[in-house]
Amino acid sequence: MVLFEKIPLYSSGPVCSAMTAQILDGKSLSERIVDELRQRVDALCATGKRVPTLAVILVGTDPASSIYVRNKRRACERANVRSLSHDLPSSTTQVELLALIDQLNADAGVDGILVQMPLPAQIDPETVIERINPDKDVDGFHPYNIGRLAVRMPTLRSCTPMGVMTLLKTVHADMRGLNALVVGASNHVGRPMGLELLMEGCTVTTANSQTRNLPVLALQADIVVVAVGRPNLVKGEWIKEGATVADVGINRLPDGRICGDVEFAVASERAAWITPVPGGVGPMTVASLLQNTLQAYEIHSA
Ligand code: GUN
Numbered sequence: 001m002v003l004f005e006k007i008p009l010y011s012s013g014p015v016c017s018a019m020t021a022q023i024l025d026g027k028s029l030s031e032r033i034v035d036e037l038r039q040r041v042d043a044l045c046a047t048g049k050r051v052p053t054l055a056v057i058l059v060g061t062d063p064a065s066s067i068y069v070r071n072k073r074r075a076c077e078r079a080n081v082r083s084l085s086h087d088l089p090s091s092t093t094q095v096e097l098l099a100l101i102d103q104l105n106a107d108a109g110v111d112g113i114l115v116q117m118p119l120p121a122q123i124d125p126e127t128v129i130e131r132i133n134p135d136k137d138v139d140g141f142h143p144y145n146i147g148r149l150a151v152r153m154p155t156l157r158s159c160t161p162m163g164v165m166t167l168l169k170t171v172h173a174d175m176r177g178l179n180a181l182v183v184g185a186s187n188h189v190g191r192p193m194g195l196e197l198l199m200e201g202c203t204v205t206t207a208n209s210q211t212r213n214l215p216v217l218a219l220q221a222d223i224v225v226v227a228v229g230r231p232n233l234v235k236g237e238w239i240k241e242g243a244t245v246a247d248v249g250i251n252r253l254p255d256g257r258i259c260g261d262v263e264f265a266v267a268s269e270r271a272a273w274i275t276p277v278p279g280g281v282g283p284m285t286v287a288s289l290l291q292n293t294l295q296a297y298e299i300h301s302a
Contacts, residue, residue: 149192160193180202183225233262
């Protein structure tokens with residue numbers, strides 16, 4: 001059915017809109033990726049090789065972090081990757097955490113080290129990230145790994161942007177020349193996300209909390225990635241007809257419901273492809289973590 005009644009913000013007149021977005025199903029794609037990884041791990045083990053191993057460090061009892069870490073450990077189980085749990089009290093000092101990282105860096109049986117963020121206030125996250133050996137930095141947060149991505153020589157890539165790219169590539173075989181808007185400029189998501197899209201030949205705009213003309217920028221974007229952490233920040237009317245939308249936000253509303261950073265209902269009437277929340281980018285982050293762990297294993301086994 002063709003609708004003529006919608007007049008989007010900042011348009012010069014009525015548009016013809018028949019779009020209902022298709023879902024970019026991160027959950028099922030991530031399950032396929034984890035299955036493939038398990039087959040690779042099983043093949044390694046069948047030849048007597050060492051089991052790929054991920055050390056996961058959780059400091060404190062933040063409920064959201066505990067859930068994320070549980071999901072990562074479960075994904076390791078599904079991929080037959082060994083996970084080592086280091087659950088530390090919230091009173092852990094920076095010196096103690098750095099000593100544990102030094103020990104894991106030196107352990108030839110450990111391929112990847114993940115320190116779940118955020119950390120308690122007494123610990124500086126940047127100092128912690130820089131202490132992880134870059135070839136065990138399976139989060140892809142270390143400045144060395146971000147720098148390699150910046151010069152188009154990626155090794156271990158930041159997991160959320162990597163997962164978004166894996167999803168986007170299922171619907172955009174060639175992204176060259178597309179306008180991509182990244183909303184959010186964090187070190188761990190927004191910035192590496194922009195670098196990933198740049199590497200694929202997109203014309204990239206990175207918006208931040210000070211950006212004044214966000215609706216105008218969004219209406220020009222063929223690809224919109226939003227990673228701010230504010231429920232429904234990006235209005236559905238701002239999405240260009242036929243665009244692809246990746247929503248990184250996971251927000252809990254006062255009534256307990258989970259929603260993303262994009263106004264899903266309206267955006268999905270305009271976009272061609274959109275990620276749901278939950279079930280979109282989140283599972284892809286975990287799948288990328290396991291891919292990085294296998295890549296780190298290969299680096300250590302070479
Ligand atoms: N906290 C929220 N997301 C992440 C992530 O991808 N990695 C780590 N280490 N901490 C997080």
